[in-house]
Amino acid sequence: MLKVNHLSKSYQTGTNMYPVLKDITFHVNKGEFVAVMGPSGSGKTTLLNCISCFIPHDHGEILLNDKNLTGLDENKLAAIRNKHLGFVFQDFMLLDGLSVFENICLPQIIAKKPIPQMEAKAQKLCSLFGIEKIKDKYPAEISGGEKQRTAVARAMMNQPYVLLADEPTGNLDSKSCKAVIDAFLQAKNEMHTTIFMVTHDSYAASFCDRVIVLKDGEVNQELTKTGTRREFMDQLLNVLRELGGDDSHDAA
Numbered sequence: 001m002l003k004v005n006h007l008s009k010s011y012q013t014g015t016n017m018y019p020v021l022k023d024i025t026f027h028v029n030k031g032e033f034v035a036v037m038g039p040s041g042s043g044k045t046t047l048l049n050c051i052s053c054f055i056p057h058d059h060g061e062i063l064l065n066d067k068n069l070t071g072l073d074e075n076k077l078a079a080i081r082n083k084h085l086g087f088v089f090q091d092f093m094l095l096d097g098l099s100v101f102e103n104i105c106l107p108q109i110i111a112k113k114p115i116p117q118m119e120a121k122a123q124k125l126c127s128l129f130g131i132e133k134i135k136d137k138y139p140a141e142i143s144g145g146e147k148q149r150t151a152v153a154r155a156m157m158n159q160p161y162v163l164l165a166d167e168p169t170g171n172l173d174s175k176s177c178k179a180v181i182d183a184f185l186q187a188k189n190e191m192h193t194t195i196f197m198v199t200h201d202s203y204a205a206s207f208c209d210r211v212i213v214l215k216d217g218e219v220n221q222e223l224t225k226t227g228t229r230r231e232f233m234d235q236l237l238n239v240l241r242e243l244g245g246d247d248s249h250d251a252a
């Protein structure tokens with residue numbers, strides 16, 4: 001579903017070029033829930049921004065459902081972002097003046113989809129993610145966990161090929177974190193959604209099928225969950241402790 005082949009990216013500061021991603025290769029299969037972890041500055045956000053088509057990469061290729069995104073012009077990239085990618089951000093990015101239900105509908109309002117079809121879909125997502133009771137409230141009236149579940153529902157409106165999440169649990173306590181992870185697992189299990197999440201949180205990552213660990217812009221290792229979630233979390237904590245890059249929830 002998502003293939004990243006030999007991806008490189010440098011930033012220019014003055015006359016100096018700083019390589020941030022160095023020959024990154026990995027694949028994410030349809031329906032897989034994959035996290036990217038690594039110490040601060042290892043290139044996680046840069047990688048996500050390249051996959052999101054927000055910034056261009058220098059070398060290599062990114063394929064989304066076998067379509068090569070490399071070299072597409074900004075209009076084509078914007079169309080791919082709108083149609084085929086869903087986004088969940090650390091700070092929710094909900095529109096304060098719209099209700100929960102209207103926020104969820106937003107991607108299809110922008111895409112000018114028929115209203116009855118759109119409302120039926122939003123209603124289904126509200127019940128899937130357990131936010132039916134708050135659907136008429138406004139973002140200022142709901143909790144952080146409810147805001148993020150609303151953001152997950154909104155990201156699912158266009159049934160994206162891949163849901164991209166940037167530190168989705170970063171602003172949440174353990175209980176809300178679990179509620180958001182449950183929303184991802186529901187999207188994966190009931191809608192076969194492919195999820196790619198950047199996180200510092202080993203607790204959140206322990207619910208994933210696989211974790212790609214970055215260090216200094218390179219894939220340091222890939223860890224696949226084989227045993228229990230708790231064992232996987234301990235494995236992640238050990239790896240991250242060695243590399244210096246986790247701030248997992250204590251209550252995990």
Ligand SMILES: Nc1ncnc2c1ncn2[C@@H]1O[C@H](COP(=O)(O)OP(=O)(O)OP(=O)(O)O)[C@@H](O)[C@H]1O
Pocket residue numbers: 011012013018020038039040041042043044045046047
């Ligand atoms: N626009 C930019 N221009 C120049 N350098 C940048 C830019 N954005 C990021 N960097 C540098 O690239 C490196 C990787 O940054 P990035 O934000 O991708 O790391 P990260 O792993 O997401 O870090 P964190 O965990 O702290 O969010 C860092 O050294 C950062 O200072």
